[in-house]
Amino acid sequence: MNLVTVNRLIRNGVTNFVRNIWLSIAATSIMAITLFIISTIIVLYTLTTLSIDNIKDKVGISAYFNNQVTDLEIQNVKQELEAMAGVKQIEFIPKTVAKEKFIATHKDEPLLLETINEFRDSENPLPNSFAIKAYDLTDYSGITSTLKSERFASYFQKIRDNSKVIDRLFKITDAIKKLGLFLVAIFIVVTVMVMFNTIRLTIYNRRDEVEIMRLVGATNWYIRWPFIIEALLYALLASLVVGIVVFALLFLLSNKVGAFLSLQDLGGTLLEALFWKILSVNVLSSVMLGIIASLFAIRRYLRI
């Protein structure tokens, strides 16, 4: 295929697009909506995953000892727990350190400070505790139940396990993924159908031309290409529009979203990477949908 032919095919494709401008706009719009949904899902998914990574480090179990537990007992419990599968690290936080931490955390709250300072060191109400980290998020529930089991229950007055937060985040990501895939599936079907129909109409409108092309010896692919190019135009135009919208939204809303999800590192490079990822996914998927729709329409309606 030489350059002159390629040029003619593209021109024919553009003519197809322009001649049915309203249909073309409709097809492009529906494609754009689909791409926008795909983009939104990518953004949401990326942000929740990031946010999970971010707070993963803060997850852990705090196990507070009863006051009468001795140092030796604490040593034994520590050794025993460290031998448990899934336990990564156990940090002993003596009540003195707990008090310091409490003071540091509440340094702007004079009433609380006053209250804690009422106690002498020997009366320190804050208990000794373990800060336990697991290798994997899924290990936490097992560790918690061990701590609450008969063997250990008598040592502890309270077990606090904040891994539930992560659990909830996981559920959210999972829901986003499921809902997203469901929406994307529906819109992909709708998009392919709308594009299929648009190209079918173009084929119908150009039936005289197609007939003459055949009679004067145009090859089958010369006849087919303009319809595929038409679909590619829908795809690329929709990608471009959605690309601009996503770019604008990402950079306008990045601060608010970052603050909301307590992500400090939602910086330019990350957004840039996310944008390019979205753009390439959009271009690839729209081009694929365009080709599928046009090939279906051509196969079904273009008699050559």
Place this chain on the structure above:
Amino acid sequence: MIKFDEVTKTYGKVIALKNVSLEIHKDEFLSLVGQSGAGKSTLISLIIGEERPDSGRILIDDIDVARIRRTDIPFLRRKIGVVFQDIKLLRNRTAYENVAFAMEVSGEKNNSIRKEVPKILEMVGLEDKAKAFPHEMSGGEKQRIAIARALVHKPVLLLADEPTGNLDSINAWDIIQLLLKINKNGTTVILATHAKDLVNSVKKRVVTIEKGEIVLDQQKGKYVL
């Protein structure tokens, strides 16, 4: 150059052609006559690979059109020009563009299109109508443009299926004269028609088809049905 060898073609239960054997020589001018539905158009469709026969062979310069690959059909059609009764010009293109269109779709370079199209328009006597749209031309002129389009690939064979069907007698006669001129320049012409007077005045070979069978084949023949 064209040989039909025991060709049969049916559409469901209707027999369009039945055991047709026919040989057409290079540079010949052949009138194919018969009533509507006799099988003339089927014969033309078979030559351009539009239809495939149920049995038999159709040879054009040793190529068996009945067995040609689908992807080769476009190249076959560049060797054969076709003209129809309903002309089939593109309404939104000028005479020049309609002729150029045939060259464009087969990948001809722009400068060879610019060189060839005026020559062909001149040959059909319509160089002054280059910029006219089909609705600005008479039936005869439109048919000449269709003939010009059929000639751009310099075909070895020109098939004319009822080219004068929609024309008055003067215009019809002009078209026949043009076809004779094309034939004289070395292109084989097959004219399918039921215009009795025209066939009789041409005084060339006449093949008569009736109900899908060749009933008469005369050199310098007449329309006898």
